[in-house]
Amino acid sequence: MTYINMDFEGLQETIARLISDEEIEVRTDRFENDFETFKSRDDVLTLLMHLGYLTWNEEGTAHVPNEEVREEFEQILEGTGASRKWMELLGRSKKLLEDTMAGDGQAVAKAIEEIRDSQYAPTYYNDEQALRYVIKFAYIAALDQYLKVEELPSEKGIADVVYLPKRRYTLPALVVELKWNKSSEGAIRQVKERNYPAVLKDYGGEIVLVGIGYDAKKKAHSCVIERI
Numbered sequence: 340m341t342y343i344n345m346d347f348e349g350l351q352e353t354i355a356r357l358i359s360d361e362e363i364e365v366r367t368d369r370f371e372n373d374f375e376t377f378k379s380r381d382d383v384l385t386l387l388m389h390l391g392y393l394t395w396n397e398e399g400t401a402h403v404p405n406e407e408v409r410e411e412f413e414q415i416l417e418g419t420g421a422s423r424k425w426m427e428l429l430g431r432s433k434k435l436l437e438d439t440m441a442g443d444g445q446a447v448a449k450a451i452e453e454i455r456d457s458q459y460a461p462t463y464y465n466d467e468q469a470l471r472y473v474i475k476f477a478y479i480a481a482l483d484q485y486l487k488v489e490e491l492p493s494e495k496g497i498a499d500v501v502y503l504p505k506r507r508y509t510l511p512a513l514v515v516e517l518k519w520n521k522s523s524e525g526a527i528r529q530v531k532e533r534n535y536p537a538v539l540k541d542y543g544g545e546i547v548l549v550g551i552g553y554d555a556k557k558k559a560h561s562c563v564i565e566r567i
Contacts, residue, residue: 342387358412362401362402364399370382392404393408431450432477436480448562451477493534498516500514517551550564
Protein backbone atom coordinates (compact mmCIF):
# COMPACT_ATOMS: atom_id res chain seq x y z
CA MET A 340 0.00 0.00 0.00
CA THR A 341 2.83 2.40 0.84
CA TYR A 342 4.55 1.88 -2.50
CA ILE A 343 1.37 2.18 -4.58
CA ASN A 344 0.18 5.28 -2.74
CA MET A 345 3.44 7.02 -3.66
CA ASP A 346 1.70 7.24 -7.05
CA PHE A 347 4.92 7.64 -9.05
CA GLU A 348 4.02 8.79 -12.58
CA GLY A 349 0.36 7.85 -12.14
CA LEU A 350 1.09 4.45 -10.58
CA GLN A 351 -2.43 4.13 -9.18
CA GLU A 352 -3.85 4.47 -12.68
CA THR A 353 -1.37 1.82 -13.86
CA ILE A 354 -2.61 -0.54 -11.13
CA ALA A 355 -6.19 0.10 -12.28
CA ARG A 356 -5.15 -0.94 -15.79
CA LEU A 357 -3.55 -4.10 -14.43
CA ILE A 358 -6.73 -4.91 -12.49
CA SER A 359 -8.70 -4.82 -15.74
CA ASP A 360 -6.32 -7.44 -17.22
CA GLU A 361 -4.11 -5.16 -19.30
CA GLU A 362 -0.44 -6.06 -19.67
CA ILE A 363 1.86 -3.15 -18.80
CA GLU A 364 5.30 -2.54 -20.27
CA VAL A 365 7.93 -2.25 -17.51
CA ARG A 366 11.59 -1.24 -17.64
CA THR A 367 13.45 -3.31 -15.06
CA ASP A 368 17.05 -2.36 -15.85
CA ARG A 369 17.17 0.66 -13.52
CA PHE A 370 15.98 -1.09 -10.38
CA GLU A 371 18.39 -0.68 -7.44
CA ASN A 372 17.58 -4.08 -5.88
CA ASP A 373 16.44 -2.69 -2.56
CA PHE A 374 13.22 -1.71 -0.79
CA GLU A 375 14.05 1.94 -0.26
CA THR A 376 15.37 3.52 -3.47
CA PHE A 377 12.52 4.36 -5.82
CA LYS A 378 12.82 6.90 -8.60
CA SER A 379 10.03 5.91 -10.97
CA ARG A 380 6.86 3.93 -11.54
CA ASP A 381 8.92 1.15 -13.13
CA ASP A 382 11.01 0.77 -9.95
CA VAL A 383 7.88 0.03 -7.90
CA LEU A 384 6.45 -2.32 -10.52
CA THR A 385 9.77 -4.19 -10.65
CA LEU A 386 9.71 -4.59 -6.88
CA LEU A 387 6.14 -5.91 -7.07
CA MET A 388 7.37 -8.50 -9.56
CA HIS A 389 10.16 -9.55 -7.18
CA LEU A 390 7.58 -9.90 -4.39
CA GLY A 391 5.33 -12.06 -6.57
CA TYR A 392 2.48 -9.58 -6.94
CA LEU A 393 3.05 -9.30 -10.71
CA THR A 394 4.14 -11.83 -13.33
CA TRP A 395 6.84 -10.95 -15.88
CA ASN A 396 6.49 -11.86 -19.56
CA GLU A 397 9.31 -12.30 -22.07
CA GLU A 398 7.80 -9.46 -24.13
CA GLY A 399 8.83 -7.04 -21.37
CA THR A 400 5.36 -6.66 -19.87
CA ALA A 401 3.83 -7.50 -16.51
CA HIS A 402 0.34 -8.67 -15.55
CA VAL A 403 -1.64 -9.66 -12.47
CA PRO A 404 -1.09 -13.42 -11.92
CA ASN A 405 -4.37 -14.42 -10.28
CA GLU A 406 -7.70 -13.39 -8.75
CA GLU A 407 -6.35 -13.14 -5.18
CA VAL A 408 -3.74 -10.55 -6.16
CA ARG A 409 -6.27 -8.61 -8.24
CA GLU A 410 -8.57 -8.35 -5.19
CA GLU A 411 -5.62 -7.23 -3.05
CA PHE A 412 -4.78 -4.43 -5.48
CA GLU A 413 -8.40 -3.31 -5.64
CA GLN A 414 -8.63 -3.09 -1.84
CA ILE A 415 -5.49 -0.94 -1.81
CA LEU A 416 -6.89 1.45 -4.41
CA GLU A 417 -10.12 1.78 -2.43
CA GLY A 418 -8.28 2.36 0.86
CA THR A 419 -6.45 5.30 2.38
CA GLY A 420 -4.73 7.46 -0.20
CA ALA A 421 -6.91 6.32 -3.11
CA SER A 422 -6.90 8.78 -5.98
CA ARG A 423 -9.99 10.78 -6.86
CA LYS A 424 -9.80 9.50 -10.42
CA TRP A 425 -9.94 5.87 -9.36
CA MET A 426 -12.90 6.46 -7.05
CA GLU A 427 -14.76 8.30 -9.82
CA LEU A 428 -14.14 5.43 -12.22
CA LEU A 429 -15.33 2.87 -9.67
CA GLY A 430 -18.47 4.91 -8.93
CA ARG A 431 -19.32 5.19 -12.63
CA SER A 432 -18.69 1.49 -13.10
CA LYS A 433 -20.99 0.48 -10.25
CA LYS A 434 -23.76 2.67 -11.68
CA LEU A 435 -23.12 1.17 -15.13
CA LEU A 436 -23.57 -2.33 -13.70
CA GLU A 437 -26.83 -1.30 -12.04
CA ASP A 438 -28.12 0.18 -15.30
CA THR A 439 -27.11 -2.99 -17.15
CA MET A 440 -29.11 -5.15 -14.75
CA ALA A 441 -32.06 -2.76 -15.12
CA GLY A 442 -31.90 -3.05 -18.92
CA ASP A 443 -31.27 0.67 -19.45
CA GLY A 444 -29.24 0.60 -22.67
CA GLN A 445 -29.28 4.36 -23.09
CA ALA A 446 -27.74 4.93 -19.66
CA VAL A 447 -25.12 2.24 -20.32
CA ALA A 448 -24.13 3.85 -23.62
CA LYS A 449 -23.84 7.24 -21.91
CA ALA A 450 -21.65 5.81 -19.14
CA ILE A 451 -19.34 4.19 -21.68
CA GLU A 452 -19.05 7.55 -23.45
CA GLU A 453 -18.00 9.20 -20.19
CA ILE A 454 -15.37 6.57 -19.44
CA ARG A 455 -14.13 6.71 -23.03
CA ASP A 456 -13.74 10.50 -22.73
CA SER A 457 -11.74 10.15 -19.51
CA GLN A 458 -8.04 9.29 -19.41
CA TYR A 459 -8.96 5.63 -18.95
CA ALA A 460 -9.09 5.07 -22.70
CA PRO A 461 -6.73 4.04 -25.51
CA THR A 462 -5.05 6.82 -27.47
CA TYR A 463 -6.05 5.25 -30.78
CA TYR A 464 -9.75 4.45 -30.70
CA ASN A 465 -10.00 2.88 -34.12
CA ASP A 466 -11.01 -0.79 -33.88
CA GLU A 467 -13.00 -3.36 -31.94
CA GLN A 468 -10.04 -4.18 -29.71
CA ALA A 469 -9.92 -0.56 -28.52
CA LEU A 470 -13.66 -0.75 -27.83
CA ARG A 471 -13.12 -3.93 -25.81
CA TYR A 472 -10.41 -2.18 -23.79
CA VAL A 473 -12.85 0.57 -22.79
CA ILE A 474 -15.60 -1.95 -22.00
CA LYS A 475 -13.28 -3.82 -19.60
CA PHE A 476 -12.66 -0.56 -17.76
CA ALA A 477 -16.35 0.31 -17.82
CA TYR A 478 -17.26 -2.95 -16.10
CA ILE A 479 -14.31 -3.02 -13.71
CA ALA A 480 -16.66 -2.92 -10.69
CA ALA A 481 -18.17 -6.24 -11.83
CA LEU A 482 -14.93 -8.05 -10.98
CA ASP A 483 -15.89 -8.11 -7.30
CA GLN A 484 -18.85 -10.38 -8.06
CA TYR A 485 -18.00 -11.89 -11.44
CA LEU A 486 -15.32 -13.91 -13.19
CA LYS A 487 -14.53 -12.31 -16.56
CA VAL A 488 -13.85 -14.56 -19.57
CA GLU A 489 -12.81 -13.08 -22.92
CA GLU A 490 -13.40 -14.78 -26.26
CA LEU A 491 -15.34 -17.70 -24.82
CA PRO A 492 -15.87 -20.38 -27.51
CA SER A 493 -19.47 -21.38 -28.18
CA GLU A 494 -21.20 -23.67 -30.70
CA LYS A 495 -20.99 -21.34 -33.70
CA GLY A 496 -18.48 -18.67 -32.75
CA ILE A 497 -16.77 -16.83 -29.93
CA ALA A 498 -18.49 -14.57 -27.40
CA ASP A 499 -16.52 -11.34 -26.90
CA VAL A 500 -16.74 -10.96 -23.11
CA VAL A 501 -18.67 -13.12 -20.64
CA TYR A 502 -19.09 -12.35 -16.94
CA LEU A 503 -19.92 -15.40 -14.81
CA PRO A 504 -21.17 -14.75 -11.26
CA LYS A 505 -18.96 -16.10 -8.51
CA ARG A 506 -20.54 -18.91 -6.53
CA ARG A 507 -21.48 -16.86 -3.52
CA TYR A 508 -23.55 -14.41 -5.61
CA THR A 509 -27.04 -15.04 -7.04
CA LEU A 510 -26.70 -12.81 -10.10
CA PRO A 511 -27.43 -13.21 -13.81
CA ALA A 512 -24.55 -13.97 -16.15
CA LEU A 513 -23.59 -11.28 -18.67
CA VAL A 514 -22.79 -11.93 -22.32
CA VAL A 515 -21.31 -8.79 -23.90
CA GLU A 516 -20.96 -8.59 -27.70
CA LEU A 517 -19.10 -5.68 -29.34
CA LYS A 518 -19.50 -4.21 -32.81
CA TRP A 519 -17.29 -1.57 -34.43
CA ASN A 520 -19.17 0.57 -36.99
CA LYS A 521 -22.13 -1.75 -36.65
CA SER A 522 -25.32 -1.49 -34.66
CA SER A 523 -25.84 -2.75 -31.14
CA GLU A 524 -28.99 -4.47 -32.44
CA GLY A 525 -26.70 -6.39 -34.81
CA ALA A 526 -24.59 -7.44 -31.84
CA ILE A 527 -27.62 -8.91 -30.06
CA ARG A 528 -28.75 -10.59 -33.27
CA GLN A 529 -25.35 -12.26 -33.63
CA VAL A 530 -25.49 -13.52 -30.04
CA LYS A 531 -28.81 -15.20 -30.79
CA GLU A 532 -27.98 -16.50 -34.27
CA ARG A 533 -24.74 -18.07 -33.09
CA ASN A 534 -26.36 -19.26 -29.87
CA TYR A 535 -23.66 -17.93 -27.56
CA PRO A 536 -25.80 -18.58 -24.44
CA ALA A 537 -25.53 -22.32 -25.16
CA VAL A 538 -22.04 -22.32 -23.66
CA LEU A 539 -23.71 -21.40 -20.34
CA LYS A 540 -26.28 -24.22 -20.48
CA ASP A 541 -24.96 -25.71 -17.22
CA TYR A 542 -25.15 -22.35 -15.47
CA GLY A 543 -28.93 -22.57 -15.06
CA GLY A 544 -29.64 -18.94 -14.18
CA GLU A 545 -30.71 -15.84 -16.03
CA ILE A 546 -28.48 -14.36 -18.72
CA VAL A 547 -28.29 -10.68 -19.65
CA LEU A 548 -27.34 -10.10 -23.29
CA VAL A 549 -25.54 -6.80 -23.83
CA GLY A 550 -24.94 -5.58 -27.38
CA ILE A 551 -22.62 -2.56 -27.64
CA GLY A 552 -21.86 -0.77 -30.89
CA TYR A 553 -19.73 2.21 -31.85
CA ASP A 554 -20.34 4.49 -34.83
CA ALA A 555 -16.98 6.03 -35.81
CA LYS A 556 -18.58 8.73 -37.97
CA LYS A 557 -21.00 9.89 -35.31
CA LYS A 558 -18.44 9.13 -32.56
CA ALA A 559 -21.22 7.61 -30.49
CA HIS A 560 -21.84 4.37 -28.62
CA SER A 561 -25.14 2.51 -28.55
CA CYS A 562 -26.38 -0.33 -26.36
CA VAL A 563 -29.22 -2.85 -26.47
CA ILE A 564 -29.92 -5.14 -23.51
CA GLU A 565 -32.11 -8.24 -23.32
CA ARG A 566 -32.63 -10.73 -20.52
CA ILE A 567 -33.24 -14.44 -21.17
